[in-house]
Amino acid sequence: MNRNLLLSVLLFFTITALTQAQSIHSPSVDLEVVEKIKEEGLERSQLMEFASWLTDVYGPRLSSSPQLMNAHNYVKETLSEMGLSNSHLHRWGPFGKGWELKRFAMHANTPYSYFPVTAFPKAWSPGHDGPVSGEVVFLNIDSIEDLEQYRGTLGNKFVMIDFPQPSEPAWDPIATRRSNDNLLDLANASERVGQRPPGGAPNPAAVARAQQRFQIMEFIQEELPLALLDFGYRGWYGQIAVTAATIPAAPGTPWGERPRVYDTDPSEIVPQVSLKREHYGRIYRMLEKGVPVELEMDLRVQYQEDDLYGYNNIAEIPGTDPDLKDEVVMIGAHIDSWHAATGATDNASGSAVMMEVMRILKEIGVEPRRTIRIGLWGGEEQGLHGSREYVADHFATAPGGWGQGGEIERKDGYDNFSAYYNIDNGTGQVRGIFLQQNEELRLLFRTWLQPFADWDATTVTYNNTGSTDHVSFDRVGLPGFQFIQDPIEYFTMTHHSNMDYYERLVEQDLMRTAVIVATFAYHTAMLDEKLPRK
Numbered sequence: 001m002n003r004n005l006l007l008s009v010l011l012f013f014t015i016t017a018l019t020q021a022q023s024i025h026s027p028s029v030d031l032e033v034v035e036k037i038k039e040e041g042l043e044r045s046q047l048m049e050f051a052s053w054l055t056d057v058y059g060p061r062l063s064s065s066p067q068l069m070n071a072h073n074y075v076k077e078t079l080s081e082m083g084l085s086n087s088h089l090h091r092w093g094p095f096g097k098g099w100e101l102k103r104f105a106m107h108a109n110t111p112y113s114y115f116p117v118t119a120f121p122k123a124w125s126p127g128h129d130g131p132v133s134g135e136v137v138f139l140n141i142d143s144i145e146d147l148e149q150y151r152g153t154l155g156n157k158f159v160m161i162d163f164p165q166p167s168e169p170a171w172d173p174i175a176t177r178r179s180n181d182n183l184l185d186l187a188n189a190s191e192r193v194g195q196r197p198p199g200g201a202p203n204p205a206a207v208a209r210a211q212q213r214f215q216i217m218e219f220i221q222e223e224l225p226l227a228l229l230d231f232g233y234r235g236w237y238g239q240i241a242v243t244a245a246t247i248p249a250a251p252g253t254p255w256g257e258r259p260r261v262y263d264t265d266p267s268e269i270v271p272q273v274s275l276k277r278e279h280y281g282r283i284y285r286m287l288e289k290g291v292p293v294e295l296e297m298d299l300r301v302q303y304q305e306d307d308l309y310g311y312n313n314i315a316e317i318p319g320t321d322p323d324l325k326d327e328v329v330m331i332g333a334h335i336d337s338w339h340a341a342t343g344a345t346d347n348a349s350g351s352a353v354m355m356e357v358m359r360i361l362k363e364i365g366v367e368p369r370r371t372i373r374i375g376l377w378g379g380e381e382q383g384l385h386g387s388r389e390y391v392a393d394h395f396a397t398a399p400g401g402w403g404q405g406g407e408i409e410r411k412d413g414y415d416n417f418s419a420y421y422n423i424d425n426g427t428g429q430v431r432g433i434f435l436q437q438n439e440e441l442r443l444l445f446r447t448w449l450q451p452f453a454d455w456d457a458t459t460v461t462y463n464n465t466g467s468t469d470h471v472s473f474d475r476v477g478l479p480g481f482q483f484i485q486d487p488i489e490y491f492t493m494t495h496h497s498n499m500d501y502y503e504r505l506v507e508q509d510l511m512r513t514a515v516i517v518a519t520f521a522y523h524t525a526m527l528d529e530k531l532p533r534k
Helices: 003-017 031-043 047-057 066-081 144-150 180-187 204-223 277-288 344-363 385-394 439-455 470-474 490-494 507-526
Strands: 085-092 098-109 114-116 119-121 132-138 158-160 227-230 272-275 294-304 310-317 328-334 371-377 417-422 430-434 459-461 480-485
Touching (some): 031 344, 047 066, 047 344, 047 507, 066 085, 066 310, 066 344, 085 385, 132 277, 180 459, 227 277, 272 277, 310 344, 328 344, 328 385, 328 507, 344 371, 344 490, 371 385, 371 507, 385 470, 417 507, 430 439, 439 459, 439 507, 470 480, 480 507
Parallel strands (some): 132 158, 158 227, 430 459
Antiparallel strands (some): 085 310, 098 114, 098 294, 132 294, 310 371, 430 480
């Protein structure tokens, strides 16, 4: 018998011997249900169909946009058709006005050439009534006093203030999977290495640069040029990473007190457009040589102000145990996206996975002891708004909304909550799970991952990870978890960029992820007790 077969046999008998145990301290795997989940999720998957509707038809799904509301309604109807209970929209907010791009084109003319410019407006930028044209001017600013030479001259200009990004060939691969060394480092992480070092004193030079940038942006906002041009915060080879228009905020302003672009009168916002870096650099270099560049831009937008609230999709499979049915296991992902593409890997992928998880569990006829509930959140990209407000409405609120000291105010549902599992790191397959520094769950999660050893999906790390919706639960003391995923092209290509289309989804990875998440939701719902809180 070869070594791999021997290990598989030993694993089978080890897990089978534990299938009667339902305790966190004596973890088990229901292999019969796992095999049913695998068969349904791998042979009859509907995941890519869900993803196509969310991207090709209803994308992009910018917060509060008509496209996002169309997606919400599609999900609500689809979850009802699956046979889930209580499929509805949870309203939260108010959030602010929506924004929809109706038309955009940009063209460059010089005394020697014409070329179309590849670019995308930033969300919530105001538009113009029709095409506008004007010269491009680069502001040479060594000190704030240099701004005065431009006062009263920028109203009919396109303005550049940043030097081009230096380039070099892309030596590293665009798409990657997590290496064995990386997974080993995660598995070996401890409390000592999981803690962030204390922050040092602010760098005076950085503070000075931030203050100067603030004053420059204030000046430009007063001048209201035709548009402020930049090159996006990441990307070459035509990739443009673009999010929301910027409103000046004084350095040191607390996050919650900064002006929000979706709450600001459009007349007070400078139209802002991100160019691909190659075009930005070309225009800059011609201006440096004294060659004038004129741009023509057709930017038309529409604001949605009829409904200033945000929404989340909620539906569930009710629990069947009379003593546990009021307790809740949640899975979720954010359904909103940015606007330069159709938001495939960020995060139609996670939303489609979670829809598929609920479909699988319903289709195979599980009867969970606890209620299994899905939440697809709006407003994640602007600050985890949807999940935070859902948690606040149903489970607990934290001081300042972020749990940074002070007492948590618990709601009626707090004591009945078991766990929340999230997907939001692209199309890559699950390779394990972050414990979020809840060490007591290591053995349990390792056991639940064992059936997926042949997918290399067994890593459990003490580390936490942030910046997505599980944080809304974690910050009020509820068990909230994000899975470890292969990056594929997420942080190199698709994240927040004009490349984030359906074609960037990896079907096998997403199907496997749905299977793994379904087993976690099921096993959590079948335990004798709720998951422990750290």
